[in-house]
Structure formats: structure tokens, C-alpha cells
Amino acid sequence: MSAASIGIEGALEALDGAAGVASVRAWMERHREALLAHQDGRRINWRALCAWFASVGLLNGKGETPTVRCAQLTWYRVGKWLERRNERAAERAAEALRLEAERESEKAAIQAEIRQRRETEALEKAALRDKMEKAERAAAWRRDEAARVAEHNQRVAAEAAARKARAAAVASAQPTAGHSAVAPAGDTALVTLDLPQIEGVSYRAYEPFDPTLPPIRKGEINPLSGNAWEFGDDLPGYPSKRGYEFEDDWLRDVGRLLRARHDTTSSMTEEEKFAFRIARGRGRL
Structure with a gap:
């Protein structure tokens, strides 16, 4: 008979016999909890x-x-053995729970x-899109x-040419008159606003x-910053937003000029009140 053909049944029976399948200890191990539940705190009649x-x-x-003495001693030993077995089982269960909690924590950390x-990638993409849109x-x-x-410029040049033509026609029609010739328009002349010098107002x-x-x-879009102008239109008689990179700087200058020109907001226009x-x-003030 080869080793591969020998079954395990005989070995299991031998182990059960050695452990005392028909022994008092084996019976107590299997039925201790049921016996205690049945007695419900009453003494056992050994x-x-x-x-x-x-x-x-x-x-x-x-x-x-x-x-009786042997049965009582066996009962005590079985109780201690079962207590240790339950403690080990509880420790294994606690360790399994701890490992499971660690795995869940690691999984949650990875997911987070x-x-x-x-x-972060979505925010970066959104910021890049916003920058490109601006x-x-x-x-x-x-x-x-x-x-x-x-x-x-085309319109100004056309108007200047028309004025020049009219002036030339008048000069040719009245050669003896004392009119001076109309100067060519050329580039539009720049002007400055008649504003008081206020401390804190920028150049x-x-x-x-x-x-x-x-x-x-x-x-409208501010070409210097790429952002849209948010707070109203240009105010007549005050600096244009065209010369500013940031709208807050324009609000500061216009707000201080408005405060210097008006004692109260009651004398301001609705647009001036809004800007102020x-x-x-x-x-900004």
C-alpha cells in the first residue's frame, strides 16, 4: 500500500480516541455553557x-x-481552558478588526x-481656462x-479734408479777403482735464x-489686465478708465476728486454717487 492511497479517517479516529471522545472532559467542553444556562446560578449536584x-x-x-472530586476538578480546569480559548478568540477577532480598520483607513486616505x-487638477485646468479666456x-x-x-481716424481725416476743401473754395472765391488759411488737421490734439491737485490722486x-x-x-475688456470693467462707465469730466490698469486705482482717483468737488452726495449725479x-x-478713499 502506497502512502498516497492511505486515507485520513483512521488518523482522525485515533486522535479523537486519544483526546477522549467518550471522556468527561470532552463532554464538559461541549456542554459546559448549556449546563450553566440550565442551572441558572443553582449549585450542581455532582x-x-x-x-x-x-x-x-x-x-x-x-x-x-x-x-465527585475528580469531576469538580475537571469542571474547573475546563472552565479555565475555555476562558483562555475565548480570550484568544477575542484577541484574534480584535486583531482582525484592527487590521480591517487599518485597511479601511489606508483605503480612505488613498481615496482622499x-x-x-x-x-487640484480641476482647479488648475479651470484657472488655465479662465486665463486663456481673459x-x-x-x-x-x-x-x-x-x-x-x-x-x-478715418472719419476725422475725412472731416479735416472736407474743411480744407471748403476753406480753399472760400479763399479762391474771395481772394482779397483777410482770412487765414485753415491748418491741416493732422493728428488729433491731446487735452487735459481742468482738475484740482488733490493729495492721493495719481498722475x-x-x-x-x-x-x-x-x-x-x-x-468692456481692459486690455492691460484682461478683465472686464465692472463698476459703471466713464464719468464725464473725470479721468477715463482707459489710462488705468486696475479699476480700483481709477475708483480711488475719481472718488477723491468727487469728494473734493462735492460737499455731499446730494449734489452728485446718480452715476457719480454710484462710483463714489x-x-x-x-x-479706496
Whole structure:
């Protein structure tokens, strides 16, 4: 007979016999909890129980019918053994729970890291999109502004040519008259606003500007920053936003000039009141 053909049944029976399948200890290990539950705190009648052990053939470790003392000692040892076994089982269960908690914690940390990385990537992509959109709006505004300026220059040149032609016609019709010749228009003359010198108002407010350029409107794109102008249109008689990179700087200058010109807001126009209140609310005054 080869080793591969020998089954395990005989070995299991031998082990069970050595462990005392028909022993008092084995019986107590299996039925201790049920017996305690049945007694419900009452003392065990060991004499009656030992008589029953003898009737069913349950023996002690020496192969003898257990005495009361032997049964009590076996009962105590089985209790201690079961207590240690339960403690070990509880420790294994606690260790399994701890390992499971560690795995869940690691899993949650990995998921949080992935989520954070995705959120960061999404924010970076959104910021890049916003930057590109601002750049595109600024480029579109510059193209539109260049077209408006070119159209304006063409109109001014045409009007200047018409005035020159009319002046030449008048001069040829009345050669003896004492009129001076009309000077060519050329580039538009720059002008400055008649503004008081106010402390805290920047130099931009006093710079010369082209009076023929259209005023800046709310929502137009600032070509210097790429952002849209938020707080109203240009105010007549005050510096244009065209000379400023940041709207807060324009609010500061215009707000201080308004405060110098008006004792109270009651004498301001609605547009001036709006600009003044925004400047004050944003801490620019």
C-alpha cells in the first residue's frame, strides 16, 4: 500500500480516541455553557451527575469513572481552558478588526489623496481656462478698439479734408479777403482735464488724452489686465478708465476728486454717487 492511497479517517479516529471522545472532559467542553444556562446560578449536584457519567460510560483521563472530586476538578480546569480559548478568540477577532480598520483607513486616505489630486487638477485646468479666456477677450477687445480707432481716424481725416476743401473754395472765391488759411488737421490734439491737485490722486488723472476717443463702458475688456470693467462707465469730466490698469486705482482717483468737488452726495449725479459709494465701500478713499 502506497502512502498516497492511505486515507485520513483512521488518523482522525485515533486522535479523537486519544483526546477522549467518550471522556468527561470532552463532554464538559461541549456542554459546559448549556449546563450553566440550565442551572441558572443553582449549585450542581455532582453526586447525581457522576452517577449519570457512570451510567453512560463517561470516564476520566485514567479511564475510570470520575469521582465527585475528580469531576469538580475537571469542571474547573475546563472552565479555565475555555476562558483562555475565548480570550484568544477575542484577541484574534480584535486583531482582525484592527487590521480591517487599518485597511479601511489606508483605503480612505488613498481615496482622499486621489480626490484631492483630482480637485487640484480641476482647479488648475479651470484657472488655465479662465486665463486663456481673459487673454482671448483682451485680444478681441484690442482688435475691436483698433478698428474703432482706425474708423475714428478715418472719419476725422475725412472731416479735416472736407474743411480744407471748403476753406480753399472760400479763399479762391474771395481772394482779397483777410482770412487765414485753415491748418491741416493732422493728428488729433491731446487735452487735459481742468482738475484740482488733490493729495492721493495719481498722475494718471492729469495726463493728456485724446478727447475724440469714445468713453469706456461697463463690461468692456481692459486690455492691460484682461478683465472686464465692472463698476459703471466713464464719468464725464473725470479721468477715463482707459489710462488705468486696475479699476480700483481709477475708483480711488475719481472718488477723491468727487469728494473734493462735492460737499455731499446730494449734489452728485446718480452715476457719480454710484462710483463714489463703490470707491468708499472698497476702501479706496
